[in-house]
Amino acid sequence: MKVLIPVLIASFAFASKYYYKPKIPDKYTPNNYRVLAAATCFQCHGSFGISKTKWDSIIGEDVKDFYKNRHPIMKAQRYGFTKKEVIGIFDYLHSLKYKKIKDKYKKYKEYEEYEEHDED
Amino acid sequence: MKRRDFLKITAITTAGSMIPISLKAAQKAHIVIIGGGFSGATCAKYLKLWGGRSIDVTIIEKNPLYTSPILSNLVLNNIKNINSLKFSYTGLINYGIKILNTTAINFDTDKRVIYTENGKKIRYDKLVLAPGIDFKFPNKYDINKIPHAWIAGKQTLILKKQIDSLRDGDTFIMSIPKKPYRCPPGPYERACVVADYLRKKRVKVNVVVMDENQDIIVEKKAFGSKFKEYGIDYRPSCKIINVDDNKMEVTYSQFGYMESIKGNVINIIPNQKAAKPIFLAGVNDGDFAPVDTKSYESLIKKDIYIIGDSHKSSQPKAGHIGNGEGKICADAILRNLNGYPVFDNPKTNSACYSPVSDNEATWLTAIYRYDPTTKDMKIIKGYPKSGMPSKKNFVDMFYWAGNLFSDTFS
Numbered sequence: 001m002k003v004l005i006p007v008l009i010a011s012f013a014f015a016s017k018y019y020y021k022p023k024i025p026d027k028y029t030p031n032n033y034r035v036l037a038a039a040t041c042f043q044c045h046g047s048f049g050i051s052k053t054k055w056d057s058i059i060g061e062d063v064k065d066f067y068k069n070r071h072p073i074m075k076a077q078r079y080g081f082t083k084k085e086v087i088g089i090f091d092y093l094h095s096l097k098y099k100k101i102k103d104k105y106k107k108y109k110e111y112e113e114y115e116e117h118d119e120d
Numbered sequence: 121m122k123r124r125d126f127l128k129i130t131a132i133t134t135a136g137s138m139i140p141i142s143l144k145a146a147q148k149a150h151i152v153i154i155g156g157g158f159s160g161a162t163c164a165k166y167l168k169l170w171g172g173r174s175i176d177v178t179i180i181e182k183n184p185l186y187t188s189p190i191l192s193n194l195v196l197n198n199i200k201n202i203n204s205l206k207f208s209y210t211g212l213i214n215y216g217i218k219i220l221n222t223t224a225i226n227f228d229t230d231k232r233v234i235y236t237e238n239g240k241k242i243r244y245d246k247l248v249l250a251p252g253i254d255f256k257f258p259n260k261y262d263i264n265k266i267p268h269a270w271i272a273g274k275q276t277l278i279l280k281k282q283i284d285s286l287r288d289g290d291t292f293i294m295s296i297p298k299k300p301y302r303c304p305p306g307p308y309e310r311a312c313v314v315a316d317y318l319r320k321k322r323v324k325v326n327v328v329v330m331d332e333n334q335d336i337i338v339e340k341k342a343f344g345s346k347f348k349e350y351g352i353d354y355r356p357s358c359k360i361i362n363v364d365d366n367k368m369e370v371t372y373s374q375f376g377y378m379e380s381i382k383g384n385v386i387n388i389i390p391n392q393k394a395a396k397p398i399f400l401a402g403v404n405d406g407d408f409a410p411v412d413t414k415s416y417e418s419l420i421k422k423d424i425y426i427i428g429d430s431h432k433s434s435q436p437k438a439g440h441i442g443n444g445e446g447k448i449c450a451d452a453i454l455r456n457l458n459g460y461p462v463f464d465n466p467k468t469n470s471a472c473y474s475p476v477s478d479n480e481a482t483w484l485t486a487i488y489r490y491d492p493t494t495k496d497m498k499i500i501k502g503y504p505k506s507g508m509p510s511k512k513n514f515v516d517m518f519y520w521a522g523n524l525f526s527d528t529f530s
Binding site for chain 1: 166168169170171172173174215216440443444447448451454455457458460463465466467468469471483485486487488489500502503505507516518519520522523524526527530
C-alpha cells in the first residue's frame with residue numbers, strides 16, 4: 001500500500017533554543033514509566049528533548065505537537081504510545097527546570113510530501 | 121555479641137578483603153558494562169542520570185575512541201571523513217562513569233568477578249554485556265586484503281582505498297550475510313552508495329552483490345529500484361563457501377550449484393554471531409544470548425543483562441534501537457536494585473536512514489511493544505514501513521544521526 005501524506009515539519013534555523021543541565025541524583029526515584037518513555041524520544045530529538053540538530057526540540061512542545069506532526073516516523077510513534085503515555089512524556093519534560101534562551105533565530109515551517117509504504 | 125554473629129562478621133570481613141581496595145570503600149552497587157558502543161554507552165549514561173550517586177558504573181572498552189558504523193558507508197564516497205564518526209568517552213566520564221580501556225578475558229559469574237587483559241580482577245553486582253558482533257568466517261583469509269568493513273574504523277579505510285583503486289572493466293564483489301546480522305539495510309545501502317560513487321567517477325565497474333538471503337530483506341522497493349538503476353548484478357541465495365585472498369576468488373553455492381567468481385575488490389560481510397564475551401560468560405544459546413526484553417536480563421544467568429547486537433530478540437540489530445535497549449535495561453537494573461518491580465510494558469522503536477547515493481536516502485521505521493507470553497518484543501501491526509529515496513531524506517539523515525550520537529555519547 002502506497003500513500004502520500006502531506007507533512008508539516010516545524011524546524012529551527014539554528015541550534016537548540018533550550019538549555020538544561022541534568023542534576024545527578026542521590027538515588028533512583030521510580031517514575032511511573034514517563035521518564036523512560038520520554039527517553040525513547042531522545043534518540044531523535046536529543047537528550048532531555050533538546051535537539052542538537054535542526055530537528056525540533058520537544059522540550060518546548062506539547063501533546064498537540066506530537067499528534068500534529070505528520071512525519072511518517074512520528075506517525076509510527078502514535079501507534080506505539082497511548083495518549084496517557086504521551087501526556088506523561090510532556091508532563092515530565094515540562095517539569096524539568098530548563099532555560100529558554102532568547103534567540104533571534106527564525107522558526108520556519110516546511111511543507112513536504114512524503115511517500116510511505118508497507119514492508120513486505 | 122553472639123558467637124554466630126561473630127562468625128558472620130568474620131566471614132564478611134574475610135570475603136571483603138578479597139575485593140580490590142578501590143572497590144571496597146563504597147558500599148554502592150557496582151554495575152559493569154562490557155562494550156562502549158551505542159547500547160553500552162547509552163545504558164551507562166542513563167544509569168548515572170537516573171541512579172546518580174547511589175551506584176558505580178564502569179565501562180570496559182578496549183578502544184579509547186568509538187567509531188560509529190552508522191553513516192560509515194558515506195566514508196566510501198567521500199561524504200564523511202572517518203574522524204567525524206569518532207566519539208570520545210569524555211561526556212560519559214563527566215557524568216561520573218569510569219572507563220577502563222582494556223578487554224574482559226574471563227568471567228566468574230558465580231563469584232561475580234571479571235578478569236581483564238591487563239591483569240585486573242573487577243567485582244560486579246550487575247553485569248551488562250554489550251560487546252556487539254563477531255564473524256563466522258567461511259574459511260581463514262586475510263581481512264586486510266578482503267575486508268568486511270562491518271566494524272567501522274580501520275576496516276572502513278581499507279575498503280575505501282580499494283574502491284578508489286578500481287579501474288574500467290574491473291569487478292567489485294560484495295556479499296550479504298544471512299539474517300540476523302548487524303544493520304539489516306546496511307549491505308544494500310553500501311552496494312548502492314558504491315555503485316553510485318563509481319558511476320559518478322565515470323569508472324565502469326561490474327558490481328556483483330551476492331546475498332545469502334533469498335531476496336532483499338528490507339526496503340525491497342527502494343533498494344530494488346536503485347539496483348536496477350545502477351545496473352547492479354544482484355544474485356540471491358548465494359552461500360559463500362570459500363574465499364581465496366591469493367587468487368582473489370570467491371567460491372559460492374547457488375540453487376545447489378557451486379561456482380567461482382574473481383573480483384578486483386572483494387568485500388565479504390560474513391555471517392554473524394555475538395561477540396566473544398557472550399560465550400565467555402556462558403549466556404549464549406547458539407549464536408546469540410536469549411533475554412527477557414522487559415529488562416534484557418539473561419534467561420540463562422541471573423544479574424547478567426545483554427543489550428545491543430549480541431542478544432537474541434525479534435528486534436533488529438542496530439545502533440538506534442540499541443540506544444533504546446540501553447535505557448530500558450538501565451531502568452530495569454535500578455528498579456531491581458531499589459526493590460521496585462520491573463516495568464512490564466516497555467516499548468522500543470527502530471528508525472534509520474539509509475543513503476543510496478551521494479544525495480539521496482531512504483528511511484525505515486518500526487515500533488515494538490513487550491509481549492509477556494514470549495518475553496520478547498512484538499512489532500506493532502502495520503510496521504515496518506519505509507520510504508523511497510529522496511534528497512529531503514538525505515538531509516534528515518544527518519539530523520537523525522546527530523541527535524542519536526549526542527544522546528549516546530555526550
